[in-house]
Amino acid sequence: MTDNVLQIEGASKDRGNLRVLDAVSLSVAPGERVALLGHNGAGKSTLIKAILGLITLDGGRIDVAGATPGSAPARAATAFLPEAVSFHPALTGREQMTLFSRLAGARADVSALLERVGLADALDRRIGTYSKGMRQRLGLAQVLLGRPRVALLDEPTSGLDPISRQDLYDIIDELSGQGTAVLIASHALTEVEARTDRIAILRRGVLVADDTLAGLSARAGLPIRLRLRASADADAVAARTGGRRINGASVEILCSPTEKMDALRRVAAMGEAVADIDIAPPRLEDLYRHYAQEVPQ
Numbered sequence: 039m040t041d042n043v044l045q046i047e048g049a050s051k052d053r054g055n056l057r058v059l060d061a062v063s064l065s066v067a068p069g070e071r072v073a074l075l076g077h078n079g080a081g082k083s084t085l086i087k088a089i090l091g092l093i094t095l096d097g098g099r100i101d102v103a104g105a106t107p108g109s110a111p112a113r114a115a116t117a118f119l120p121e122a123v124s125f126h127p128a129l130t131g132r133e134q135m136t137l138f139s140r141l142a143g144a145r146a147d148v149s150a151l152l153e154r155v156g157l158a159d160a161l162d163r164r165i166g167t168y169s170k171g172m173r174q175r176l177g178l179a180q181v182l183l184g185r186p187r188v189a190l191l192d193e194p195t196s197g198l199d200p201i202s203r204q205d206l207y208d209i210i211d212e213l214s215g216q217g218t219a220v221l222i223a224s225h226a227l228t229e230v231e232a233r234t235d236r237i238a239i240l241r242r243g244v245l246v247a248d249d250t251l252a253g254l255s256a257r258a259g260l261p262i263r264l265r266l267r268a269s270a271d272a273d274a275v276a277a278r279t280g281g282r283r284i285n286g287a288s289v290e291i292l293c294s295p296t297e298k299m300d301a302l303r304r305v306a307a308m309g310e311a312v313a314d315i316d317i318a319p320p321r322l323e324d325l326y327r328h329y330a331q332e333v334p335q
C-alpha cells in the first residue's frame with residue numbers, strides 16, 4: 039500500500055527511435071507540490087500526457103488515485119492546466135465556468151470562485167477580451183472547481199506578470215492545503231525553488247533527480263559562497279581567508295558544507311577587518327545546471 043495519489047513506476051515511451059521517457063519513477067503524495075524540471079524536449083509534456091491517459095506507455099505503469107490514466111475515475115480525480123489554456127471566446131467567464139461546473143456535476147459558487155482567482159471585475163466580459171493572465175486565472179478556477187486529487191500544471195506562470203505569479207502560487211498553496219497532489223512542469227526556477235516541496239529533474243527522458251532542495255544540494259556537493267566586504271584592505275582579507283577578491287572591497291570564499299564553520303571562524307578572527315558577510319547556499323539554478331547538464335556521449 040502507498041499513500042501516493044500519483045504513482046509512476048518505470049514509465050517508458052518511444053517516439054520512433056528516440057526513447058523520450060526512460061524508466062521514469064516518480065510519486066506525489068496528497069498535498070505535496072512537486073516541480074518537474076528539464077530542458078526543452080526532456081519529456082515533461084510527454085509524462086503529463088501519459089498521466090492524463092492521452093498517450094499510452096511502452097513500458098511501466100501509472101496509477102492515478104488508484105485508477106488507470108484516462109479511465110473515468112482517474113479523469114474525475116485529475117485536473118489539468120495546459121500552458122496555453124483556451125476557452126470559448128464568445129462566452130463570458132461566468133458562463134464558461136457555469137458550463138464547466140455543470141459538466142463536472144459540481145455545484146460550485148461560480149462568482150465566488152472567479153472572485154478567488156481575481157476575476158471579479160471580468161465575470162461578465164467575453165473571454166475573447168481577456169488577457170493571457172486572465173485566461174490563465176480562469177484555467178486555475180477550472181482546476182479549483184472539481185477539488186481534484188491530482189493537479190497537473192504545465193508552465194502555469196508563463197507570460198504572467200510578477201504579482202499574477204504570486205497570486206497563482208497562493209492558489210496552488212490552497213490546492214495543496216486541501217490535499218491535492220500538485221505536479222508543476224516549469225522552467226521558472228526561482229519560483230519553484232520558493233514554492234514547491236520537491237524537485238524532479240528530467241534529462242533526455244531520464245529522471246536524474248528527485249529530492250527536496252536541501253537533499254539535492256547535499257548530494258550535489260556544490261560549494262557554499264561566503265561573500266565578505268572588507269573594511270579597508272580587501273587584498274589582505276583575501277590572503278588571510280584564502281578567498282578571491284571579486285571587486286574593490288569584496289572577497290568570495292567557496293567552501294563545502296563541512297568546511298563552512300571553519301571558514302566562518304577564520305573570518306570572525308579577523309575582527310573589524312571584515313565589515314559584512316553574506317552566506318549563499320547553492321541556488322536551484324546552480325543545482326539545475328548540475329543535474330540537467332548534458333554529459334558528453
Ligand SMILES: Nc1ncnc2c1ncn2[C@@H]1O[C@H](COP(=O)(O)OP(=O)(O)OP(=O)(O)O)[C@@H](O)[C@H]1O
Nearest residue numbers: 053054056058076077078079080081082083084085
Ligand atoms: N507527437 C510526437 N511525435 C514525435 N516526437 C514527439 C512527439 N511529441 C514529443 N516528441 C518528442 O519527445 C521528446 C520530449 O518532448 P516533450 O514535449 O515531452 O518535452 P518537454 O520536456 O515537455 O519540452 P518543453 O520544455 O519544450 O515543453 C522531444 O524529443 C520531442 O521532439
